[in-house]
Amino acid sequence: xxxxxxxxxxxxxxxxxxFTFISLFGISFxxxxxxxxxxxxxxxxxxxxxxxxxxxxxxxxHLQESGKDGQSSSTLSYYFLNxxxxxxxxxxxxxxxxxxxxxxxxxxxxxxAVNYKYTNxxxxxxxxxxxxxxxxxxxxxxxxxxxxxxxxxxMKRDYFGDIPSVVGKYIEADNVKYxxxxxxxxxxxxxxxxxxxxxxxxxxxxxDFTKGKGYLxxxxxxxxxxxxxxxPRMRDEYDAMMRRIPMESKQFNxxxxxxxxxxxxxxxxxxxxxxxxxxxxxxxxxxxxLVTVLPTLNLVNINITRIMERSSEIGVRKAFGASSGTLxxxxxxxxxxxxxLGGLIGVVLSFIAIQVLNSFRLIPNLVLSINFTVLGIGLxxxxxxxxxxxxxxAWRMSKLNVVTALKAQ
Amino acid sequence: MxxxxxxxxxxxxxxxETLALNSISxxxxxxxxxxxxxxxxCGKSTLLxxxxxLDTPSKxxxxxxxxxxxxxxxxxxxxxxxxxxxxxxxxxxxxxxxxVLDNVELPLLYRNTTAKERKMLxxxxxEKVGLSNRIKHFPTQLSGGQRQRVAIARAIVGRPEIxxxxxxxxxxxxxxxxxxxxxxxxxxxxxxxxxxxxTHDENMAHKxxxxxxxxxxxxxx
Ligand SMILES: Nc1ncnc2c1ncn2[C@@H]1O[C@H](COP(=O)(O)OP(=O)(O)OP(=O)(O)O)[C@@H](O)[C@H]1O
Ligand SMILES: [Mg+2]
Numbered sequence: 001x002x003x004x005x006x007x008x009x010x011x012x013x014x015x016x017x018x019f020t021f022i023s024l025f026g027i028s029f030x031x032x033x034x035x036x037x038x039x040x041x042x043x044x045x046x047x048x049x050x051x052x053x054x055x056x057x058x059x060x061x062h063l064q065e066s067g068k069d070g071q072s073s074s075t076l077s078y079y080f081l082n083x084x085x086x087x088x089x090x091x092x093x094x095x096x097x098x099x100x101x102x103x104x105x106x107x108x109x110x111x112x113a114v115n116y117k118y119t120n121x122x123x124x125x126x127x128x129x130x131x132x133x134x135x136x137x138x139x140x141x142x143x144x145x146x147x148x149x150x151x152x153x154x155m156k157r158d159y160f161g162d163i164p165s166v167v168g169k170y171i172e173a174d175n176v177k178y179x180x181x182x183x184x185x186x187x188x189x190x191x192x193x194x195x196x197x198x199x200x201x202x203x204x205x206x207x208d209f210t211k212g213k214g215y216l217x218x219x220x221x222x223x224x225x226x227x228x229x230x231x232p233r234m235r236d237e238y239d240a241m242m243r244r245i246p247m248e249s250k251q252f253n254x255x256x257x258x259x260x261x262x263x264x265x266x267x268x269x270x271x272x273x274x275x276x277x278x279x280x281x282x283x284x285x286x287x288x289x290l291v292t293v294l295p296t297l298n299l300v301n302i303n304i305t306r307i308m309e310r311s312s313e314i315g316v317r318k319a320f321g322a323s324s325g326t327l328x329x330x331x332x333x334x335x336x337x338x339x340x341l342g343g344l345i346g347v348v349l350s351f352i353a354i355q356v357l358n359s360f361r362l363i364p365n366l367v368l369s370i371n372f373t374v375l376g377i378g379l380x381x382x383x384x385x386x387x388x389x390x391x392x393x394a395w396r397m398s399k400l401n402v403v404t405a406l407k408a409q
Numbered sequence: 410m411x412x413x414x415x416x417x418x419x420x421x422x423x424x425x426e427t428l429a430l431n432s433i434s435x436x437x438x439x440x441x442x443x444x445x446x447x448x449x450x451c452g453k454s455t456l457l458x459x460x461x462x463l464d465t466p467s468k469x470x471x472x473x474x475x476x477x478x479x480x481x482x483x484x485x486x487x488x489x490x491x492x493x494x495x496x497x498x499x500x501x502x503x504x505x506x507x508x509v510l511d512n513v514e515l516p517l518l519y520r521n522t523t524a525k526e527r528k529m530l531x532x533x534x535x536e537k538v539g540l541s542n543r544i545k546h547f548p549t550q551l552s553g554g555q556r557q558r559v560a561i562a563r564a565i566v567g568r569p570e571i572x573x574x575x576x577x578x579x580x581x582x583x584x585x586x587x588x589x590x591x592x593x594x595x596x597x598x599x600x601x602x603x604x605x606x607x608t609h610d611e612n613m614a615h616k617x618x619x620x621x622x623x624x625x626x627x628x629x630x
Contacts, residue, residue: 011506321491321519402463
């Protein structure tokens with residue numbers, strides 16, 4: 001039975017080359033977009049290097065203050081994180097780091113753009129960076145304001161060239177020489193809170209971050225709980241703290257800040273009334289809907305035409321003993337064969353697209369790959385497509401009256 | 410074999426009602442070869458379709474093999490047609506995307522059969538109509554007469570007790586027509602298949618056991 005369906009499916013596909021092309025193109029193109037998108041999302045929010053302790057971490061990235069005359073919202077000051085967040089009881093560690101900043105350095109008189117960021121010591125204990133050599137700076141070195149640096153593999157290659165070891169060598173940035181004490185595997189820039197080329201102790205900065213009592217600044221924090229069970233308590237304690245601490249100045253009467261999971265902090269804008277989470281997820285949902293629904297509708301349409309022009313066949317099959325159910329089944333099988341063909345092409349296209357994206361290095365350090373999750377999702381989407389675009393036309397034609405079906409021709 | 414009682418068929422469109430069949434009562438005996446004649450539009454095809462359960466009457470009862478048919482579900486109806494009935498159409502209605510053998514196998518697809526059985530039975534049916542050397546051809550590669558013979562093979566492959574043929578020779582020249590007619594006559598004689606045939610050809614009609622004439626939806630003979 002299935003073999004027969006397969007035969008007729010292939011025959012019909014070959015006969016209607018143009019329709020087949022349009023259908024296959026629609027399916028494979030859609031799937032390619034979805035697969036690349038999934039691969040991207042999977043990498044960006046799914047990859048847990050180097051913050052492997054995500055499940056027991058909460059991220060503090062924004063503070064919004066508002067008053068009669070307006071509002072301001074930004075990342076936080078070192079003071080705020082150290083003084084207020086640092087006083088919380090539940091977190092066992094508090095990693096503090098600044099956002100990355102760009103500067104130039106010179107290698108053999110060639111300009112090289114580099115990004116650097118400042119961190120405290122806990123940061124290195126919460127994050128599990130993979131060190132290819134050396135290690136992170138210690139609390140001792142931070143307190144001494146030692147001019148030491150941890151650099152990324154790419155930085156090592158770009159600055160020092162292909163040499164086996166660079167620990168102990170000096171790297172210059174912003175006219176200051178730092179002694180390299182560790183080299184870590186690259187973090188993609190999409191993990192923007194963790195990415196950098198050079199990591200420095202916060203105490204070596206020309207700005208003294210420990211001075212000043214402003215709440216807003218360049219820093220973000222990661223709180224680590226003892227266990228995942230402690231995470232809700234940590235969140236509550238943070239909220240309680242926010243209610244307790246004084247307003248930064250008289251011009252404000254409200255302050256918002258939350259300790260959030262990685263994903264939420266990743267897409268958070270810091271603005272309470274228009275949450276980044278909502279915006280990002282709405283955008284993704286709308287995009288996916290557009291990308292899938294339009295081609296599906298199109299396929300439904302094509303399928304109706306395609307099936308209707310086979311009304312004589314439908315009439316004959318019914319006359320010789322096919323029930324409506326059998327016919328629906330037949331046309332669904334045909335449609336699923338078509339979508340799987342399209343899916344196959346889509347997977348191949350996706351591999352090519354991802355190769356191309358990777359080879360152009362559009363986003364620093366971001367290497368996309370199609371893993372089994374992504375493929376699984378793709379195949380599911382295909383199956384769903386096949387059913388969705390096939391069910392309605394199949395059902396409609398199976399209801400066709402035999403005599404009418406036979407007459408139409 | 411088939412018993413029609415007071416069959417009436419009304420076609421309703423937005424503006425007009427057509428009384429295609431007007432109180433037709435007809436008994437067809439087992440093993441009978443019956444022909445139906447009448448001018449174009451008098452309701453011959455309608456009657457045949459109703460007998461073949463392809464269409465439902467507006468009024469009246471149909472019994473086939475002493476079985477009432479008005480309450481059958483879509484699935485049961487399909488099964489009933491598959492087991493008992495075979496159809497031959499004026500314009501063949503072969504599936505052009507399928508080879509001759511696959512076309513003939515079609516009714517068997519809707520039964521419990523293995524691929525091997527299907528192939529054997531279909532080849533056998535094609536032998537009976539003298540086309541066993543064309544099984545790999547596609548319908549479009551055959552002449553009209555050959556196509557109609559494929560259609561006959563398809564109609565008889567499942568060994569139905571009744572064959573309904575709507576102008577089976579209508580598209581063929583008289584030599585080809587006679588060939589088709591001979592196949593049907595042999596089928597009726599040797600296998601005892603009940604055949605009901607619509608035709609415009611008096612010669613063909615006279616070769617059958619009985620002739621029913623319709624005029625304007627009513628039986629006149
Ligand atoms: N689907 C339909 N809707 C409306 N009227 C119809 C429909 N099918 C058939 N008729 C009408 O019913 C009548 C009988 O049609 P039918 O096809 O049975 O004639 P016929 O005797 O087979 O003619 P022919 O010899 O030309 O094939 C005709 O008047 C036709 O116009
Ligand atoms: Mg007719």
